[in-house]
Amino acid sequence: MLDPHRLTILRAVIAAGSVHAAARNLHLAPATVSQHLRGLARQTGLVLFEKNGRGIEATPAARQLCEASAETLTSLERLERTVEDLRQGRAEQIAIACFASLAQAWMPQVVTALRAQSPEVVVEISINELHPTGGRRVPDVDVRNEPLDGPPVHLEGYQRHVLHEEDFWVVLPATHPLAAHPVIAMAQLRDESWIDHDIHDGPTGRIITRACHAAGFTPHYIARLDDHHAATGLAEAGLGITVLPRVALTGLPGSLTMRPLTDPTVHRRIVAHTRTHPTRAQLIHTTLTALREAARRTRPSTPDAHWFRDHCDGPP
Known part of the structure; x- marks a missing residue:
């Protein structure tokens, strides 16, 4: 059976880019990290690193091993936390x-x-x-x-x-010309500067993108973030507009306003x-x-x- 500790060290070295950097992150001596890598190479029969100038570079085999072991290591970490909770009496x-x-x-x-x-x-x-x-x-x-x-x-x-099912609304500065409209058609946002709050292209981002495509355009993003509060902060600064689901519309600053969208109406289901x-x-x-x-x-x-x-x- 492969040593999970050695796999963790392999992941740390690949992520850090060098043995010395990984050793600092793991609070280990570089020689200890190198020893574990050599042991993992012997155990797997794989070449894990190759010389690259004055440093080393992970081989494709090492990267694939790291990727394949990620789920197993995550499960082991969860198991260790469960054991610790049981030991400390935090079972519920x-x-x-x-x-x-x-x-x-x-x-x-x-x-x-x-x-x-x-x-x-x-x-x-x-x-x-x-x-x-x-x-x-x-x-x-x-x-x-x-x-x-x-x-x-x-x-x-x-x-x-x-x-629950809910609509998406456009959030824009209260002084924006489109704020004069009680309802805004998606096509009216074609030439706007967009602020994305779903940089990872999750379900929310895909729903918004499909609605834009249905209206005949691709949004022009001037910033992409992974937090809707940060997105509204950029909108408040007058940098662009953002489209948010209704559940995220609480606590908007007074300098921003929101309007429902149509043609198409943008919806999502919460499950x-x-x-x-x-x-x-x-x-x-x-x-x-x-x-x-x-x-x-x-x-x-x-x-x-x-x-x-x-x-x-x-x-x-």
């Missing part, structure tokens, strides 16, 4: 994965419900847009979004629960995926109940397009 826990805007808008209510049920529970929340393979632990509840016109997503080993677990069934049920309640409270929180048509004659 639940892992939730979700996207960033939902973490801000809904997770306070979810964690409150979980703590009310089990005051000693530890709730771990990871952002699945940034960590698609899971956070520190395999998620017990995984909340994702998907397009309304696409096939429903099913995760192996999980049960699917539709929570919770729950797994069966023999000891965390009640915590998972409480989480799902709290998510459904949060979704119910979200629906009336933002005026719809009809409200703007009836109430907006000009810029807000």
Whole structure:
């Protein structure tokens, strides 16, 4: 059996780019790192590194081994954390994965419900847009979004629960000429400078891109980020517009406004995926109940397009 510690060191050397840099990161002596690499090479029968000038370069075999071992090492790290939690008496826990805007808008209510049920529970929340393979632990509840016109997503080993459907809105400076319109057609955004908040091209980004293509254009991005708060900060500075789902529209500064979109209207579906677990069934049920309640409270929180048509004659 391959030594997981040696595989971890291989991953560290490839990521750091040199033995000395990896040794500093791992708080090991360079000679110790080199010794482990030689042991892994003997164990696998592979050439893992080759000379490159004054340094070394990972071979394709080493990179493939590193990639293939990633999931196994992640599982072992999760197992070690479980053992530590059991040793420290922190046996009651639940892992939730979700996207960033939902973490801000809904997770306070979810964690409150979980703590009310089990005051000693530890709730771990990871952002699945940034960590698609899971956070520190395999998620017990995984909340994702998907397009309304696409096939429903099913995760192996999980049960699917539709929570909510919502629209996307354009966020722009209150002084922007388009702010005079109660509803904005996607085609009107063709020549705008766009600020992307989904640099990893996750489900949200793909939904927005498809809507732009349906309106006959490709958005011109002047900045791409992985945080919707940072995107609104750039919009507030007058650098461009951004398109956000309704759940992310809370707490906008007064210098920004938002308008519903049409032709096409941009939608998404929010779905919770729950797994069966023999000891965390009640915590998972409480989480799902709290998510459904949060979704119910979200629906009336933002005026719809009809409200703007009836109430907006000009810029807000």
